[in-house]
Amino acid sequence: MMNTQVLEIRKSLKKKLDPFRFEHTLGVAYTCQALAMRYEYDLQKAELAGLLHDCAKRFDNETMLLKCQKREIPMTDGELRDPSLLHAKLGAWYAREKYGIDDQEILTAIECHTTGKKDMSLLDKILYVADYIEPGRYKASELPAMRKLAFIDLDLACLSIMESILKYLESTNCPIDTTTIEACADMRRIVEEKQADKAISVREDNDPTSPTKEVTNVESVKRNGKNRRSRSRREKRRRH
Numbered sequence: 375m376m377n378t379q380v381l382e383i384r385k386s387l388k389k390k391l392d393p394f395r396f397e398h399t400l401g402v403a404y405t406c407q408a409l410a411m412r413y414e415y416d417l418q419k420a421e422l423a424g425l426l427h428d429c430a431k432r433f434d435n436e437t438m439l440l441k442c443q444k445r446e447i448p449m450t451d452g453e454l455r456d457p458s459l460l461h462a463k464l465g466a467w468y469a470r471e472k473y474g475i476d477d478q479e480i481l482t483a484i485e486c487h488t489t490g491k492k493d494m495s496l497l498d499k500i501l502y503v504a505d506y507i508e509p510g511r512y513k514a515s516e517l518p519a520m521r522k523l524a525f526i527d528l529d530l531a532c533l534s535i536m537e538s539i540l541k542y543l544e545s546t547n548c549p550i551d552t553t554t555i556e557a558c559a560d561m562r563r564i565v566e567e568k569q570a571d572k573a574i575s576v577r578e579d580n581d582p583t584s585p586t587k588e589v590t591n592v593e594s595v596k597r598n599g600k601n602r603r604s605r606s607r608r609e610k611r612r613r614h
């Protein structure tokens with residue numbers, strides 16, 4: 375059943391946003407839901423984050439600066455240098471105050487959808503990636519690969535998008551917001567840790583002398599369950 379809150383928000387955005395921004399918004403909401411299905415996240419929360427992520431993008435830079443000042447929304451040096459970044463923070467404010475969203479996960483995802491941030495939640499990553507790969511996007515050359523990667527490894531897709539954006543900004547000598555750099559470094563750390571973990575797991579599986587290696591036969595599977603050995607090893611690693 376279609377949620378009435380979603381219908382109302384969609385109706386309001388259709389009136390307020392220009393047709394291209396509105397189409398992009400629908401594309402992001404749709405992609406957020408698809409990624410939420412893949413990564414087992416709440417579909418409705420993902421849709422709301424997608425629908426509202428650019429709700430403040432209808433204002434020009436000067437208006438956004440004034441609105442943020444008036445609402446006492448703190449601004450970073452990077453945002454003062456490039457006020458277009460403010461549509462994310464201001465959008466979170468509108469989502470809460472005008473569209474009645476009180477879910478902090480949704481508000482945070484909207485707030486960091488342009489730059490990313492350290493310690494991104496699953497919804498932060500879903501929205502960040504969906505904004506880049508939604509079906510209406512066509513300019514980035516690596517889009518087909520990025521779209522595929524998003525449904526295989528969300529962290530790696532996030533990192534690839536961040537690196538690609540940073541590379542582009544560097545090539546244009548554009549001043550880069552420190553949050554973007556920190557977000558990328560944090561995501562690189564997460565991806566590298568995951569890859570190291572996977573490499574250890576592969577080595578252990580191929581090492582016949584590994585103390586954790588146990589002969590698998592019908593009897594041991596019956597006794598231990600199919601995933602006992604790999605699960606217990608993963609748990610052991612996580613504890614260190």
Ligand SMILES: [Fe+2]
Nearest residue numbers: 427428487488
């Ligand atoms: Fe945006």
Ligand SMILES: [Fe+2]
Nearest residue numbers: 398427428505
């Ligand atoms: Fe967007």
